[in-house]
Amino acid sequence: SDGRVGIKDAAQLRTEFADLVTKLTEKGLMDGFEGVIIQEMVKSDREMVCGCAKDPQYGQMMMFGLGGVFVEVMKDVTFRLAPLTVEDASDMIHSVKAYKLLAGARGATPAQINKVEETLLRLSQLVEDFAFIDELDINPLMISDKDGEPIAVDGRIKFNATEALVALSIA
Template sequence: MIMKPLDLISPELGVNREAAAEILRAAREAERRTLGLESFDILKAYGIPAVQTAFAKTEEEAFRAAEEIGYPLVMKVVSPQISHKSDVGGIRLSLKHGDEVRVAYREMMENIPEKKPDAVLEGVQLQQMLSGGKEAIIGMVRDPTFGPMLMFGLGGVYVEILKDVQFAIAPVGEEEARGMVTGIKTYPLLAGARGEKPLDITSLVDAILRVSKLVCDFPEIEEFEINPMMVLEEGKGAFAVDMRLTLKKN
């Protein structure tokens, strides 16, 4: 593994390492290598903002959680066996009232087992639906030679088609994290191209620093991704909407 000079090490960020360690320990004991939405508390422990989220095991719990969060909402199925939720009808957008929440819950519980019989449906995740802003991706893959390789890019076609991403070896400092954001070809879309208001670059840089610290604190994390991370107008923050974390086999 390549070691960086001390002046490049990320600053103290005030994280709760113990809380994250407990979540990962429980996952290992349960022999679960892949964690998703159900592990949003890891983001919370490391100070990475996330959209308001609630987990519900029943239709009634889903209804009560929706009323508490407010509308519009997104509903996502929670299952260790389902990685791509949209492929099995496990995502519903723009739910506007309680009746729609109840119907969406029932349809998921009835229809998904037909498409994925081996899946254990633990419940659903309800999230506030953000408007405006743009989608970004912050990820990490642990390279056997270089160690944790951080990745940043805009979401959607910018990653899938243009391959417009920046990489850096963790840990990173603020200057390097900012360089990851400003270094993508589509940075003008974040900075406020064609009269649009600039987005919250500072919040993205802070999130990269915190992901860097997380993956350095826990070498057992093999892969990590926040996708999407919604970045709003300058001063309004950036919020994780979905995440995926994979632990090493051993």
């Protein structure tokens, strides 16, 4: 992908899009090009991560913690087995050291904790409903400086294609 950030207006958007198409054409990558995703620029220094990985013995292991580039460095994450309860989601959020950032440290707008909980609960339900999902992560889940809203900026799902075809009755 070739992300572009800080686009100010429609004219700049057209210029950036034309530049992207030119670069893809020059590299011979336009075959299969379907378009672009445009989303609001999120201003935040608070990046969280949430997701899951399927353990062959225990099932889906949900994860939450400090995200972005810090996930590997700080290792401030917590885990619970799916399906999550409301109490599990709340405990996960409150158990990481980064909770202080979510609570609004140093005058920052506090995160909407109920919406972070809802995100964890919905991910838990998703992997329960679609057992063919092997891994799923949202990184970063940014906490908006404006209103504390959690916003999924990037995500990834890895699934077992054979199981997915059978489960979705496509095979």
